[in-house]
Amino acid sequence: MSAPLLQIRELKVYYHVEAGAVKAVDNVSLSLDAGVKMGLVGESGSGKSTMALAMMRMIKLPGRIESGQMILDGTDLVGLTDEEMRQTRLRKLAMIPQGAMNSLNPVMRIDRQLLDGPLDHGVIMSKEERKARIGELLEMVDLAPKVGKMYPHELSGGMKQRVTVAQSISMEPDLIIADEPTSALDVVIQRQVMATINRLLEEFGLSLILIGHDMGLMAQSVDRLAVMYAGRMMEIGETREMFRKPLHPYTQLLIESLPVLENKGKFHGIPGITPSLLNPPSGCVFHTRCPKAWDLCREKTPQFVEVQSGRWVACHLHTA
Numbered sequence: 001m002s003a004p005l006l007q008i009r010e011l012k013v014y015y016h017v018e019a020g021a022v023k024a025v026d027n028v029s030l031s032l033d034a035g036v037k038m039g040l041v042g043e044s045g046s047g048k049s050t051m052a053l054a055m056m057r058m059i060k061l062p063g064r065i066e067s068g069q070m071i072l073d074g075t076d077l078v079g080l081t082d083e084e085m086r087q088t089r090l091r092k093l094a095m096i097p098q099g100a101m102n103s104l105n106p107v108m109r110i111d112r113q114l115l116d117g118p119l120d121h122g123v124i125m126s127k128e129e130r131k132a133r134i135g136e137l138l139e140m141v142d143l144a145p146k147v148g149k150m151y152p153h154e155l156s157g158g159m160k161q162r163v164t165v166a167q168s169i170s171m172e173p174d175l176i177i178a179d180e181p182t183s184a185l186d187v188v189i190q191r192q193v194m195a196t197i198n199r200l201l202e203e204f205g206l207s208l209i210l211i212g213h214d215m216g217l218m219a220q221s222v223d224r225l226a227v228m229y230a231g232r233m234m235e236i237g238e239t240r241e242m243f244r245k246p247l248h249p250y251t252q253l254l255i256e257s258l259p260v261l262e263n264k265g266k267f268h269g270i271p272g273i274t275p276s277l278l279n280p281p282s283g284c285v286f287h288t289r290c291p292k293a294w295d296l297c298r299e300k301t302p303q304f305v306e307v308q309s310g311r312w313v314a315c316h317l318h319t320a
């Protein structure tokens with residue numbers, strides 16, 4: 001069997017604030033095969049964006065990667081110099097940011113922004129080649145050629161997000177990380193942009209890590225699901241299996257909280273509040289909200305173990 005495209009091993013990312021270390025990602029491991037789409041879900045503050053930024057090596061102070069490995073296609077990203085990582089971004093992995101508004105340059109035309117990445121990576125193109133590549137990239141994301149001559153303010157939210165998708169694939173990376181790529185858009189546009197992303201992934205055989213809260217969108221979009229809570233990984237498995245039979249009580253609650261027709265689309269939050277990551281609960285971090293917690297859960301941290309092939313869970317109910 002070939003090695004996975006991405007292997008994250010025991011990754012720790014902390015933010016060092018005055019009161020101490022915020023353990024935003026604490027001992028997280030996951031692996032992703034080539035061509036697979038994985039969703040990363042969890043409530044606000046669970047560490048999803050920190051994971052994405054760590055993979056891009058874009059964590060800023062007071063944040064720091066403390067330890068762990070992120071092996072992408074045989075190379076540990078943690079050990080790369082800043083220059084090596086700059087060369088790796090876009091070529092090997094690229095990010096579609098949360099909300100295109102902040103990532104596009106308001107005073108630069110779209111055609112220039114589409115070529116920014118390749119030119120920055122030293123790709124040499126003649127005038128004709130540039131023109132052709134811009135047209136190709138716009139077509140890939142279902143935008144008309146005339147969009148190249150426009151400025152971001154002339155585009156709708158959905159069109160802007162399509163431009164960021166085109167930017168992300170401009171160097172044909174192996175892995176795309178998308179942090180809530182459609183959350184700022186209305187539902188219909190959301191689904192359309194997601195459909196474009198999916199088509200491109202399939203066309204080029206790319207892998208995806210899709211970050212979000214929307215379990216409904218995840219159910220439709222990804223092959224595998226990774227559930228985070230309070231900086232820790234709780235469960236990973238095939239999306240269909242996770243919905244059919246969630247093993248971790250937190251995954252169960254996330255799925256039960258999905259609005260369904262019978263409850264008139266009402267969203268039930270998960271009772272209780274997320275813990276402080278400065279001083280996380282002892283034992284299982286979820287014990288303060290878990291309806292199934294018992295003494296052991298307060299005392300001992302459950303290991304993250306493979307309970308069936310490709311199914312990982314950190315819960316004493318399944319590993320004690």
Ligand code: ATP
Nearest residue numbers: 015022024043044045046047048049050051062277
């Ligand atoms: P959301 O869904 O709201 O984007 P998230 O799951 O992506 O949340 P993160 O943004 O990764 O979570 O945050 C994880 C933890 O790290 C939170 O407790 C957050 O307050 C903390 N954190 C994030 N950025 C910083 C920072 N620059 N300085 C200090 N703490 C931070």
Ligand code: SF4
Nearest residue numbers: 284287290297315316
């Ligand atoms: Fe709940 Fe205990 Fe499992 Fe944690 S280890 S999820 S507290 S049952």
